[in-house]
Amino acid sequence: MTKKTYEQLEAYMKSCMQDSAHDMEHIYRVLYTALDIADHEKDVDYDVLICACLLHDIGRKAQFENKKVCHAKAGAAMAVRYLTEQGFDKDYTAKVEHCILAHRFRKGKGNQPDSTEAKILFDADKIDVTGAVGVARTLQYGGHASEPIYTRLPDGRIADGEEESADSFFHEYRHKLCNIHEKLYTKRGREIAGERKAAAEAFYKSLYREVTGAFQTGPELLERSLKAGGQ
């Protein structure tokens, strides 16, 4: 890819992100991580990979405005329209389209990453929800969506995220974040995710210990104080 093409695609990506610096940083982290992975893979089409990394989340706005929209499908369609308009090669455009469609692959739901570039983008995108970065992004999303850190079980105890089904950070960690490294396609991707796993796990454990700590002694101390009477 020429520098001019890169800057053209970057400018289009930015125009779709509507000045959201937050979302754009994710794009650069994914791009740089993808290039790291690509450096360990053979026969990578860098033109396809770089373009797909830059454009993989351009459908986010459509999904944000309508939850029924899948940002991967919307983004792939937007990319095809843009690349075709700009005169990019049909075969090239189809390869980019596949990467964007497949970056959100979930088991049993079609659009599995087939090409090397699609597998690299998938891994780089998933790596950004592993480790401390994954924890930070999940908590930020939770704050935006008003999701709690934890929920309480019917008996008042704090749920650890494993058994209950209500949305919370603990639920997201135990059901998604802690297993992501197993879903990756590339060796280098699994290596990066593996290095990060301990940071997320340590954080979850500290957080669980801290929030349950106060609840272990508090109710009894309160009960004792209420029994002692006063006004």
Add this chain to the structure above:
Amino acid sequence: MTKKTYEQLEAYMKSCMQDSAHDMEHIYRVLYTALDIADHEKDVDYDVLICACLLHDIGRKAQFENKKVCHAKAGAAMAVRYLTEQGFDKDYTAKVEHCILAHRFRKGKGNQPDSTEAKILFDADKIDVTGAVGVARTLQYGGHASEPIYTRLPDGRIADGEEESADSFFHEYRHKLCNIHEKLYTKRGREIAGERKAAAEAFYKSLYREVTGAFQTGPELLERSLKAGGQ
């Protein structure tokens, strides 16, 4: 305090929180932590302490609706009005008022915690922004307020939070979270905060390492790929 009075104050607190489970969990963590600290202090007035813990954030809604409002001042005024209406003792009400006013004390800004109960509430409230809980709450708040994890320096490098002044999680951690244990009044409070310090520090370091990691190799790999050409 009788169980009946506790339930009455708890119900009033809940009515001010407008079903925000998120905010209410903070209240219970503060209450239980305060009771832990109180168990290590002498001559604690538990009636004042429990009431102040339950009501310390009832002014949050007023501050949320108008940023110029201080939730400690608004909450103290609401508590005085409510407790007076309900026929609570004048001296008792004044002690609760002081605790609520002083829980948000900042150096050089008046309303320093004077009583044992005010110092305990201050410490218990600050402890909830230490450790992993502090990290989680700060990130959730950042998501709600659309604040980024980090900002970039003019040269493109990721700012570590120490030097730059823009709002971000890194800035909040380096300027506030990492020094909170020094501000506490009680020995037990400093002990709890001290135990939690390592968890927050480890998380910040992991997060910084992860986000800067991709930026250390990425731009060079990109440059190399762009130089190689392609369409």
